[in-house]
Amino acid sequence: MTSRVTLISPAMTPSLRRARFDDDDSIEDSAAVRAGATALSLPTAGRVFVSPSVRCRETAAAxxxxxxxxxxxxxxxxxRWRGLTLDEVGAAEPEAVARWLADPGAAPHGGESVRDLCARVARWLETTGLADGRTVAVAEPEVIRAVVLHALGAPETAFWRVDVPPLAATEVTGRSGRWNLRLGPVLSPPGGASAP
Known part of the structure; x- marks a missing residue:
């Protein structure tokens, strides 16, 4: 039994553009058009999920x-950092931001730690991996980072080293307990001829 999970990051929003902690703003009009143009390239899936945020729901709809x-x-x-930019928080609470970025168990903002997020996402992935076939999910960039770390068995300290651009597709394949990360599409030469 093999499970394939394709995770798509949300389209660009004003908050993403300004490095602002999500404040539930809508995706940009041009990003919605771009998402719509890529819709036909998505794999067919037996299960389709979306993070509850506005940006993920709007991306899924697009x-x-x-x-x-x-x-x-x-x-x-x-x-309490929600809606603020990283620069604003860094100026007001530099020690707290430094601790948060260095220690996956820290949650100086009063919310969830990176460690807790990684554990929650790992539970979701392992449960999803019990089902055969393909799952597509539009998910927050930090959720995708956590999936990548879990699939690779990488330490939580690597969390901030994974970049997830808007409308990127990340795929893990395997089954509960053993995952492989699949990077990018296979490139083909112009005209569709196969490479030697």
Whole structure:
């Protein structure tokens, strides 16, 4: 039994553009158009999920996905930092930001730690991995980071070393307990001829 999980990060929002902790703003109009243009390239899936945030729900809709909200895919709860930029928080609480970025168990904002997020996402992935076939999920960038770490068995300290751009597709394949990370599409030469 093999499970394939394709995770799609949300389209660009004003908050993402300004490095602002998510404040439930909508995706940009141009990003919705871009998402719609890529919809036909998505794999067919037996299960389709979406993080509960506005940006993920709007991205799923722009992609033409009929997705079920999944609380296990919720973004990192940054508590009282929500709606602020990283620069604003860094200026007001430099020691707290440094501790948060260095220690996966720290939650100086009063929300969820990176460690707790990684554990929650790992539970979701392992449960999802019990089902055969393909799952597609539009999920927050930090959720995708946590999936990558879990699939690779990487330490939580690597969390901030994984970049997840808007509308990126990340795939893990395998089954509960053993995952492989699949990077990017296979490149083909112009005209569709196969490479030697």
């Amino acid at each position: 992609l033409g996905l009929d997705a079920s909200q999944e609380t296990g895919l919720s973004g990192l709860d940054v508590g």
